[in-house]
Amino acid sequence: MASASVGTAETGAFALQKDRRLRWIARNQRLMKRAVILLKLFLLFLLVCDLRAAGDAGVRKPFVALTQRAYVWQRVWSPALCRSVEANAGEFTALDVFAAEIGFQPSDTVVYAEPQWDLLNKSARAVGLVIRIGSCRSRFAVNSAETNKVVAVCRRTIENAMKHGVALAELQIDYDAATSRLKDYAQLLRVLRKEFGAIRIVITVLPTWLDSPVFRELAGIADGYVLQVHSLTKPASFDQVGSLCESGQSIRWIRAAEAIGRPFRVALPTYGYRVAFASSGSFVGLQAEGPARVWPTGTRLRELWAEPAEVVRIVNTTDLERPAHCEGINWFRLPCDEDELAWRWPTLREVMHSKMPMAKLQVTAERNRDGAYDLELRNTGTGRGKAGAVRLRWSSAKLIASDMINGWQMDRESGGTVVLRPLGGVEGALLQPEETAMIGWLRFDAEVELSAAENL
Structure with missing residues (x-):
């Protein structure tokens, strides 16, 4: 009896445990x-x-990399510009090429550029043609003389591109209109839209237009617009020339453009101005492109550049925020070796990739035919830079003659050492990437080995 009771109890406990396990499995299932x-x-x-x-x-659209376009703004396609287009067009999604400029006031003129169409075809890049329109008081009524003139210039430009086999990606209108004239501009765009409906029409836009109640109407007629966030107001004085492109304000304008809800690109600067002041300090004028101007005697010059740090900040912020309607960036303008007031390629390439360009300056010495050592300042970096003092050392020879040029001076130290210094405020000490400048020469009583220059 006792053993039977124990077996029954064990069997019941086992059954209970099995039942609990089954219920646990069922619950987990x-x-x-x-x-x-x-x-x-x-x-x-x-x-x-x-x-x-x-x-x-x-x-918001799916992530798409910002397009990178460049303006080719030169009226004349020099050999240097042709080399630049041929070598570097592949860096960009498209090239927006200056095609014509229409003047109304004070003179009634039209100036056509003559692009190298074969190079544009060879580049295999999309091509936009830009028509620049000077300020005009016309209301641009249908069939008015001013409207017909704009239509005729646009038609000739388009036909010229077609004749040379260039597939036109867009027609860009760059009209120097006051904000109060945007209603008239909208009327002109309606005419252009009717005349050239098959072609994408884009307009250049100033930030001040964004707040106009007419701007949404204007932007709605165009297929898109290019927001120009770089400009220069009249400088207050030689010491207060202002800024060409300020990142904080530019980012606010880009956000305001996004709120409009129309496709747009952002035009960013790659250039500088040469600003002139009279000896009295009053503003005389400025230059942003073309051959160096001849200024009146006594004119003081200084340069104002688009600062890479500001532009990189705009690029990084735009890339991070990714405005849904922002299609990309237009760089103004395409670098060219002979363009003194534009960034060099190494600078633009760094900024395009959201990197900060850095200068790398060094002084080199090379013995010439006469036995003297020519001193040359080189910038092997990617950004513009201004040299500081450098020390040169040698041994077993006596320095017997020297001369410094282009705003440099030399201080002798004990033994075989000299210190080379740029004079204060000398623009000649400011070098673009890949640029060189002669700064002087040294002559010794015997052949020497000059040590590497050392920035102080």
């Missing part, structure tokens, strides 16, 4: 099924969100 169902519902929710985003024009 139900939880797993619920988890799978919830996971499927969550994935379905994400899929629906993606589909809605893809079909809704008001929702």
